[in-house]
Amino acid sequence: MSRGLGGDQGRPEAAIDGLTARTFTIPTDGPEADGTLSWDSTTLVLAQASAGGRTGVGFSYDAHAAEFVVRELLADAVLGADALSPPATWQKMRAAVRNVGYPGVGSSAISAVDVALWDLKARLLELPLSSLLGRVRDAVPAYGSGGFTSYSDARLQQQLAGWVEQGLRNVKMKVGSEPARDPERVRRARAAIGDRAGLFVDANGAYTRKQALRLAEAFEQEAAVSWLEEPVSSDDLAGLALLRDRVPAPIDVAAGEYGYDLFYFRRMLDAGAVDVLQADVTRCGGITQFMQVGALCASRGVPLSAHTSPAIHAHAGAAVAPLVHVEYFHDHARIEQMLFDGCPALVDGALRPDPDAPGLGMTLRERDAARYER
Numbered sequence: 139m140s141r142g143l144g145g146d147q148g149r150p151e152a153a154i155d156g157l158t159a160r161t162f163t164i165p166t167d168g169p170e171a172d173g174t175l176s177w178d179s180t181t182l183v184l185a186q187a188s189a190g191g192r193t194g195v196g197f198s199y200d201a202h203a204a205e206f207v208v209r210e211l212l213a214d215a216v217l218g219a220d221a222l223s224p225p226a227t228w229q230k231m232r233a234a235v236r237n238v239g240y241p242g243v244g245s246s247a248i249s250a251v252d253v254a255l256w257d258l259k260a261r262l263l264e265l266p267l268s269s270l271l272g273r274v275r276d277a278v279p280a281y282g283s284g285g286f287t288s289y290s291d292a293r294l295q296q297q298l299a300g301w302v303e304q305g306l307r308n309v310k311m312k313v314g315s316e317p318a319r320d321p322e323r324v325r326r327a328r329a330a331i332g333d334r335a336g337l338f339v340d341a342n343g344a345y346t347r348k349q350a351l352r353l354a355e356a357f358e359q360e361a362a363v364s365w366l367e368e369p370v371s372s373d374d375l376a377g378l379a380l381l382r383d384r385v386p387a388p389i390d391v392a393a394g395e396y397g398y399d400l401f402y403f404r405r406m407l408d409a410g411a412v413d414v415l416q417a418d419v420t421r422c423g424g425i426t427q428f429m430q431v432g433a434l435c436a437s438r439g440v441p442l443s444a445h446t447s448p449a450i451h452a453h454a455g456a457a458v459a460p461l462v463h464v465e466y467f468h469d470h471a472r473i474e475q476m477l478f479d480g481c482p483a484l485v486d487g488a489l490r491p492d493p494d495a496p497g498l499g500m501t502l503r504e505r506d507a508a509r510y511e512r
Contacts, residue, residue: 152190152221152262157251159208160184162510164473171288173314173344180469182477183208184502185250187258189221194258195478195500198420199447199470200246202512207247211235216251221262224255228426241398245423252424253450253498260497267498268491271429271457277488278455280448281338284468285311285327294323295330297468305487306466308336310365313353314344321356328361338365345369347377351384358386367392367416378411390414395445397422403431407438414462418445419454432458449474452482452489453498464489474500477507 163181170177183204184197198204215230231251235244260267282301285294298309311327313320320339328337339357341350350369357363366385370377372393382391394416397403403422406412415435419428428444435442436459444451444464448471451464466484474481480499482489492499 152192154187154189154216154219154221154227154255154258156186156188156193157208157213157216157254158186159205159247159250160186161202161205161512162477162507163202163512164476164510166469167472168293169288170286170469171315172286172312172340173342175342176288180473182473183247183250185247185254187216187221187251187254189258190262192258192261194254194256194261194497195502196250196253196255196257196424196450197447198246198250198253200250200420201243203243204247204250207235207238207244208251211238211244212247212251216255221255221258224252224259224424225426227255228252228423232423245398246421249420249422249424252426253419256425257497257500264496266491266493266495267425267453268456269493271425271454273456274459275456276493277485277490278444278452278461279463279488280306280466280484281308281310281336281463282306282468283310283338283340283446283465285309287312287315291323291326295326298327298335299330301466302331302335304484306335306484307487308338308365308463310338310340310367310465312342313339314341317345317349317353320353321360324357324361324363333362336364337361338367339363340367341369343368343371343374347374347380350377350381354381354385354389358389362388364388365390365392365414368395372396372406375406375409375411378406379409382411382413392416392443395421397431399423400427400430400434403434407434407440412440414441414443416443416445418447419450420447421445425450425454428454429458432460435460446470447474448489449478449481449500450498453491455489456491477502477510479503
């Protein structure tokens with residue numbers, strides 16, 4: 139039962155009195171593919187938590203099954219909990235999925251709810267989420283991300299050049315579907331952006347170790363590529379460490395987007411597998427664990443890059459000192475702007491959370507979202 143606002147200690151207090159989950163599937167604006175997968179739609183699972191007359195929103199990019207996890211496994215752990223203590227509720231949610239497994243769908247469902255709980259707390263306290271978490275920066279540098287292997291060369295060049303025109307200082311393309319053709323695609327990408335921005339490539343684990351080493355050398359020599367993401371599977375920590383030691387010095391090796399718990403990130407760092415660690419707030423356990431990943435990076439002196447979900451990462455990234463940038467992923471930036479009002483603005487190559495709007499500052503546009511609901 140809600141205690142309402144204005145507790146005994148003069149602070150707003152409320153018990154969580156509502157939790158809902160909904161699923162939306164949005165078609166892509168064209169065929170999309172990377173080095174190991176192709177798709178024509180993206181699914182967003184939305185969680186909404188309420189207390190004290192306020193509602194917080196959170197979401198994850200996952201399968202429809204995550205909605206079932208929220209409804210059937212997490213609701214009992216969340217309802218009645220203190221809305222001002224998201225980490226305590228996170229522990230209850232983690233226990234609730236013990237028998238079905240935490241990594242994967244379980245973690246993504248928890249992530250969506252955890253983001254909603256932090257958004258709710260910030261709204262109850264009438265603070266932007268970035269302020270509640272404790273900002274270390276007012277704006278979070280972003281890099282443009284897309285350049286799918288399914289794109290024609292013309293669309294690849296147009297998309298990357300367009301981001302540079304918007305002020306993004308780095309852009310990323312997918313590679314790996316046709317390794318023999320990748321050097322030419324990368325050269326065309328560099329021709330489109332000139333020397334105005336850094337060029338990143340993401341293989342999504344498509345290469346063998348020897349392929350990755352050979353192509354990394356070609357990418358750096360012919361197109362000044364400075365970022366090589368998942369050149370081999372992110373589960374091949376020895377392979378990532380080998381490549382990190384041997385690729386040309388200007389290239390940073392990055393991985394970590396499929397991390398669901400702190401043990402995954404610690405193993406990756408212990409192996410010396412990456413120059414830059416990646417983490418995704420909608421997979422790794424929400425705001426609660428994303429902040430802990432940031433602390434883990436700080437303790438090792440390793441930079442952190444936020445994977446996709448730019449609207450949420452704009453707030454979380456503003457509060458994590460080791461963070462270097464957030465991925466302004468074509469699909470997610472498009473979907474968030476289609477479904478929500480109040481997404482953080484992209485200004486001069488950085489995402490800037492609204493300093494006056496409580497929480498994430500985002501509101502679902504019901505009329506627009508309804509057509510995509512499952």
